[in-house]
Amino acid sequence: MKLAVAAVVSLLLAVAATGGAAVTFQVTNNASTTPGGQRFDRDYGAGYAARVLSDASRFTWAVFNQTSPAERRPGVDTVALVVNAATDDGAIAYTDGSTIVLGAGYVLNYTGDVRAEVTGVLYHETVHVWQWGLQDYNAHWWVFEGIADFVRLRAGYAPAHWVLPGQGSGWDKGYDVTARFFDYCDSLRPGFVAVLNAKLKDSYSDDYFVQILGKNVQELWMEYKAKYGQ
Template sequence: MKLRLHTAAALLALAAVTTAGAVTYQVDNKAASTAGGQRFDREYGADYAKQVLAAASSFTWSVFRQTSTADRKPVDAVVLAVSDVGGIASTSGNTITLGAGYVAGITGNDFKTQVTGVLYHEVVHVWQWGLQDYGSYPWVYEGIADFVRLKAGYIASGWVQPGQGNSWEDSYSVTARFFDYCNSVKPGFVADLNAKLKNGYNADYFVPITGKTVQQLWQDYKAKYGN
């Protein structure tokens, strides 16, 4: 645990230095009069949130192997809006909406860690390619977002364990765990998949990346964990 937190802190410092000139990070607390908005200001804060957005962007680029700005989506600013809306969080374009009600209801002594994990997931949606196909294949995009969150060390309580799940299309942590396996079969799998998503999703992408179909990979994945 200490190692992960130290690593995250190092990423924050690195991102603050290396990405400030290329992308701006903005925070707008639109729910400052609510319990959640007040808790956000008190226990998280806009300055810390900006550092997290920068670190999450830098980490996402590293996972996607996007060393040059030319490789990335043309985004000039990442915006976090804390709003009095239902749900945990959502992303549209370059704007992440964090639910004030969710913030108010967080329990446990790892408040910052929980919020940061959510922000890492949502930042991926800002940068990943192919969201024009999200409505047809949401599991792909949510799986990639949770994969990045997984690799950053922000696993949420309630996530499935490796090998669990009924289908690679179960989305979120199930797909993220499966993609983690695919990434072990072919290092850089998620980076390659994300690059291909620029032209939309196709199930055939798994073959040129890994040499196996998605069905074969899923069977191997389940067999590895005995289920």
């Protein structure tokens, strides 16, 4: 019963934090009887998780330069986090629509700063709730995962195991490699990721790099590698 009360309180706090954006944030721990779920309750908590979802959403809107609800993905009025004993494919976390599923086993077994790590994961997954173009995910998954990790990077939650700037064998490796590259592209034109995300409403094309930065993606990748001596 204590968990249910905590979830309601966190939801109300998160609604107030959105500034009237008509989005609520809900946290449910389905693994509260497992060691991982108990660690989530003890070291993270439903109330803190709801505030993180709210903060991550607002941060994502700022990165995407979406100053009004009309500029965001429609139909999202609730962002939910569900802690499960296991995710469907053994992943750390995944997002299905506007529901984020976090594996309790990962929370249990993480040996570093679990609060910082889970917050970084939630920032990454929250981006998937709001970014455009996910209908093309399987064809260009590295773009979407790179954008999600870019937001995590800009929020200050990049973990120590990520590649360093300039590392990686190709810009299309996704996750931290692509995020670091997008960070470089964003340094060439602040707001690059916001423009790229907006273009993803319709489809994806490598030509977007030419349209936004005036150079093709392979040329940009080589210049990025050269900048860091890689």
